[in-house]
Amino acid sequence: MFAHLRPALVLLVALTAITGLAYPLAMTGLSAAVFPREAEGSIVRGPDGTPLGSSLIGQSFTSDRYFHGRPSATVAPDPSDASKTVAAPYNAANSGGSNLGPTNQALADRVKGDMAILKAENPGAAVPVDLVTTSASGLDPHISPQAALFQVPRVARSRGVPEERLGDLVAQATEGRVLGLFGEPRVNVLELNLKLDSLSTR
Numbered sequence: 574m575f576a577h578l579r580p581a582l583v584l585l586v587a588l589t590a591i592t593g594l595a596y597p598l599a600m601t602g603l604s605a606a607v608f609p610r611e612a613e614g615s616i617v618r619g620p621d622g623t624p625l626g627s628s629l630i631g632q633s634f635t636s637d638r639y640f641h642g643r644p645s646a647t648v649a650p651d652p653s654d655a656s657k658t659v660a661a662p663y664n665a666a667n668s669g670g671s672n673l674g675p676t677n678q679a680l681a682d683r684v685k686g687d688m689a690i691l692k693a694e695n696p697g698a699a700v701p702v703d704l705v706t707t708s709a710s711g712l713d714p715h716i717s718p719q720a721a722l723f724q725v726p727r728v729a730r731s732r733g734v735p736e737e738r739l740g741d742l743v744a745q746a747t748e749g750r751v752l753g754l755f756g757e758p759r760v761n762v763l764e765l766n767l768k769l770d771s772l773s774t775r
Contacts, residue, residue: 617763620771626763631714633662634766637731640716640724642762643703644687646671647711663712670709694727715759718747728769742768 605612615628626632631642647668649661661667673680687705701720721743729736746765750756 617767619767625767627714628761628764629714630665630712631663632763634762637727639766639769640721640728640760640762641704642716643713643720644683644705644707645711645713646673646707665712668710668712670707670711691723695723698723714761714763715748716762718743718758718760721746721760721762721765732769734772738772739769742772 601612610616616624617626617628619625631645633645634641642663645662645664647661647664648658649664649667651657651659671680675681684705688700691700691704701717701723703717704720704723722740725736725739725743728734729739743760743765746760746768748759748761750758
């Protein structure tokens with residue numbers, strides 16, 4: 574019996590060492606060498622090198638002086654009752670959508686309220702859908718160029734910057750389709766707001 578058990582144990586230990594230790598370490602080392610920024614979480618740093626966030630995870634910008642991202646439906650445990658949750662926008666520890674269907678009254682009320690606020694900010698323009706809908710992950714760091722341009726009048730009023738200048742800034746921050754084929758043009762909100770702060774200090 575031991576003659577059959579020994580090879581099985583040797584194989585178990587060897588495969589555990591190869592697939593559970595050697596391979597992950599090799600891939601981690603390779604990714605750090607080939608894609609160092611991505612391996613560290615695609616961290617976005619300020620002019621002084623301070624980490625400000627990740628280009629892969631959205632942040633909650635609420636000031637009128639900044640461009641806002643998509644709504645986020647992520648939640649966190651309620652500190653006063655662990656059986657309940659509270660809203661926690663862009664909570665990377667609990668990525669997910671709201672799972673509310675189109676007939677859900679809470680969703681309809683939230684979208685209606687957001688639409689009213691956005692229409693008051695820019696009465697003459699149609700509200701881009703990504704400014705009132707959440708993404709499946711709740712962490713989307715991007716908005717469409719149309720959603721960014723929709724917010725230009727509000728940001729321009731708040732900062733006293735000409736709309737044309739902000740429109741140019743949005744155009745500079747717009748990323749095209751991957752390889753010219755995949756996805757849609759998009760704007761990373763954090764990186765756009767960093768460009769905006771840089772513009773304001775010139």
